[in-house]
Amino acid sequence: MATTANTPEATDPPTGAGAPTSSRRAVPGPEKLTHDYDGELVVFIIGMRIRRWWRFDQWIPVFAAMPRMLAELSADPDSGMRGYRLVFDLRGPWLVQYWDSLEKIYSYAAAPESEHRPAWTAFNKRARSAPNAVGVWHETFPVAGAESMYVGTPPLGLAKAVGTRPVGPRSVRARDRQARRDR
DSSP: OOOOTTSHHHHSOOOSTTOOSSOOSOOOOOOEEEEOOOSOEEEEEEEEEESOTTOHHHHHHHHHHHHHHHHHHHHOTTSSEEEEEEEEETTEEEEEEEESOHHHHHHHHHOTTSSHHHHHHHHHHHHHHSTTSEEEEEEEEEESOOOOOEESSOOOHHHHHHOEEEOOGGGSSHHHHHHHHHO
16 A cells, blocks of 8 residues: 555654664754743843053952942842843953843942942042043843743843743744733
8 A cells, every 4th residue: 555645654764674773753842932021121231341451450440349249239139130141352341131120220329338339439539540441331221022032042141030931832933922021
């Protein structure tokens, strides 16, 4: 009896003598994940630019201040910082941070008891004594909606900061995931 492409026999791998050793059965693909967060979101990017590498006295204190601030923020679940990713490039390090709100960022920056205040004061003092040795910068982006997909990779970025959930049948396409969050 001849088989056609629509019958199970035609799609089953051959068996017995002379059959290939690898199976042709479908292997499940890597898990597809998206971030699991629907609240207010602010992406805050902050970094330093080293302009005079030989001025260690100017840029090392700036570099050393950030780990103290990150430790302080990470230890306080009410700080509003959900997570961050550290990036190094040739001109200096920078971070992408994920926050609950603009207000949480502003509150932390203005709090007299936070690590930020003495670091900012010290930076300004050093900047007056050696202009252009090191600079700091930041960009703040309140996000109206976010969409993400992680396939075959551990969560990073937003998903690492807030957690993940599997991509379901109603969120296979980016447009569908974004529409779900826009409601």
